[in-house]
Amino acid sequence: MLILAIDTFSPVCGTALFSDAGPVGSIQQTVPNRHSEVLLPQISSLLSDNNLTLSDVSAVAVISGPGSFTGLRIGVSTAKGLCMGAGIPLIGIPVFDALAEIRPELANQKKKTEIGFLIDARQGDWYGAVLKKSGLTAPECKLLQKWKEENPEVTVWVAETDQDLQELLPDGIRFSDLTGKFCLAEAAARLGFEWFSQGKSNPLHEFEPVYIKDFIVRVPSNPSLI
Amino acid sequence: MTILSIESSCDETSAAVIRDGKILSNIISSQWMHQQFGGVVPELSARAHLRWITEITDAAIQQSNLKKSDLEAVAVTYGPGLMGPLLVGVNFAKSFAFSLNLPVIPVNHIESHLYANFLDGKQPELPFTGLIVSGGHTLLVRVDPSFSYQILGQTRDDAAGEAFDKIAKMLGLGYPGGPKIDQLAKSGHLTAFEFPRPMIHSGDYDFSFSGLKTAVKIFLKENRELASARLPDVCASVQAAIVDVLVAKTLQAARKNQTQDIVIAGGVSANSALRKAFCELEKTGKYRVFLPPPVLSTDNAAMVGLLANLKSKVLPLLPHTELSPVPNLAI
Numbered sequence: 001m002l003i004l005a006i007d008t009f010s011p012v013c014g015t016a017l018f019s020d021a022g023p024v025g026s027i028q029q030t031v032p033n034r035h036s037e038v039l040l041p042q043i044s045s046l047l048s049d050n051n052l053t054l055s056d057v058s059a060v061a062v063i064s065g066p067g068s069f070t071g072l073r074i075g076v077s078t079a080k081g082l083c084m085g086a087g088i089p090l091i092g093i094p095v096f097d098a099l100a101e102i103r104p105e106l107a108n109q110k111k112k113t114e115i116g117f118l119i120d121a122r123q124g125d126w127y128g129a130v131l132k133k134s135g136l137t138a139p140e141c142k143l144l145q146k147w148k149e150e151n152p153e154v155t156v157w158v159a160e161t162d163q164d165l166q167e168l169l170p171d172g173i174r175f176s177d178l179t180g181k182f183c184l185a186e187a188a189a190r191l192g193f194e195w196f197s198q199g200k201s202n203p204l205h206e207f208e209p210v211y212i213k214d215f216i217v218r219v220p221s222n223p224s225l226i
Numbered sequence: 227m228t229i230l231s232i233e234s235s236c237d238e239t240s241a242a243v244i245r246d247g248k249i250l251s252n253i254i255s256s257q258w259m260h261q262q263f264g265g266v267v268p269e270l271s272a273r274a275h276l277r278w279i280t281e282i283t284d285a286a287i288q289q290s291n292l293k294k295s296d297l298e299a300v301a302v303t304y305g306p307g308l309m310g311p312l313l314v315g316v317n318f319a320k321s322f323a324f325s326l327n328l329p330v331i332p333v334n335h336i337e338s339h340l341y342a343n344f345l346d347g348k349q350p351e352l353p354f355t356g357l358i359v360s361g362g363h364t365l366l367v368r369v370d371p372s373f374s375y376q377i378l379g380q381t382r383d384d385a386a387g388e389a390f391d392k393i394a395k396m397l398g399l400g401y402p403g404g405p406k407i408d409q410l411a412k413s414g415h416l417t418a419f420e421f422p423r424p425m426i427h428s429g430d431y432d433f434s435f436s437g438l439k440t441a442v443k444i445f446l447k448e449n450r451e452l453a454s455a456r457l458p459d460v461c462a463s464v465q466a467a468i469v470d471v472l473v474a475k476t477l478q479a480a481r482k483n484q485t486q487d488i489v490i491a492g493g494v495s496a497n498s499a500l501r502k503a504f505c506e507l508e509k510t511g512k513y514r515v516f517l518p519p520p521v522l523s524t525d526n527a528a529m530v531g532l533l534a535n536l537k538s539k540v541l542p543l544l545p546h547t548e549l550s551p552v553p554n555l556a557i
């Protein structure tokens with residue numbers, strides 16, 4: 001079994017392969033606004049560098065969001081094209097599940113610590129989820145202040161953003177900038193492998209990114225002049 | 227050559243299968259949710275494309291009675307159009323092609339409109355004069371062999387289809403209102419009211435429709451009750467103004483080009499008054515006019531495949547894994 005994972009939710013474009021023998025390889029590039037030209041050549045290189053072709057791949061795991069609408073659109077449309085052409089299943093990996101997967105590297109401390117994950121959703125909003133002892137909370141979109149107030153027990157906030165959040169956090173709370181530091185595609189590949197082994201996959205046609213933040217359109221008033 | 231083609235530049239998700247220049251299938255899914263917003267909302271359009279692209283492609287392959295393994299190339303529109311919607315079509319098409327080891331044929335949306343007329347039977351002869359008229363474009367072009375083009379003129383503000391839609395909004399006909407103006411105009415008199423024919427005597431091949439829009443706006447403010455009572459007459463008169471300009475400029479361009487063949491393309495080519503005017507021009511015997519069948523007038527993937535089929539004969543076939551949309555792609 002071989003899983004190909006795709007990560008495009010942030011300025012990073014990453015891909016990774018995971019087989020029965022463990023991690024096979026990964027590529028990660030920081031390419032803001034260039035995912036569309038970088039992603040497929042990157043997949044092609046990753047496969048050929050490891051003497052593999054798409055026909056060796058059992059399923060495609062794609063980071064499903066939340067995150068950049070454009071990034072997710074490119075990742076998911078690429079995953080859909082590969083899966084439909086090769087006739088293989090698609091597995092959606094929510095960003096926070098992939099982040100929870102790399103928890104030891106992120107927290108670098110005892111397991112009982114609660115970690116908060118945040119992704120900059122712009123206009124002051126943050127997508128987030130908290131990894132508690134009981135597991136990962138459902139993803140939500142809220143103001144930063146709300147995230148802090150409602151989760152006093154979180155000692156580490158890990159965020160995908162180009163802002164420095166440390167200044168905004170109370171003393172003793174640590175902020176870690178995620179951007180480009182870890183290969184989320186590797187985590188997605190590992191998780192995809194695990195889920196696919198358990199028989200999990202998503203229906204190809206109906207699959208859509210996790211947008212969370214509603215897209216609000218103003219309905220214009222009636223412009224009729226008669 | 228058997229080609230799967232994909233079109234997603236605006237609010238139609240479409241896939242088609244073309245074999246040796248024949249259309250085997252052409253599935254078009256139009257997005258209607260934009261009506262309530264009075265125009266296409268790019269983010270909503272992109273989301274809908276992503277939701278439907280695999281099903282539309284599946285349907286196109288099934289209806290062609292072929293299998294994925296029969297395909298020899300994948301053609302896709304990569305511009306001009308809306309970035310979000312284009313990203314879905316381009317990334318889906320090139321990864322689908324990659325998974326089947328097929329080449330990708332990138333197609334210009336405007337160019338594909340011109341080649342919607344290259345079907346079996348009567349075909350235009352190069353060089354010809356092309357009028358592309360839709361909600362997003364109004365331009366006159368001289369089409370030479372080897373896919374070479376000379377733009378003669380284009381709109382300086384609103385596209386003709388945009389003018390139709392905006393005036394329809396003022397008339398309370400909703401969005402997209404162009405086809406409703408066409409429908410109402412059928413029972414109206416085209417000389418009932420006098421509206422300007424902008425730039426009709428300008429001597430160049432450019433268009434402008436914002437002045438007409440303003441003229442209609444002023445007319446409606448001053449004659450609200452009259453306009454309301456004689457809506458079909460207003461529609462017929464507005465439509466006549468737009469059609470007159472389009473026909474006159476196209477004719478001037480054909481004279482300059484010394485081409486006998488005139489090709490009309492784009493969504494507004496479905497307008498019945500425009501079709502009638504060009505058919506009458508053909509009756510003079512001086513020109514041959516090519517109007518695409520209505521299903522190939524609006525955005526569709528069959529025209530993308532028809533052009534790709536012609537291009538595949540002269541251009542190298544490559545995987546184009548790096549292909550990205552170009553929203554302002556020129557012809």
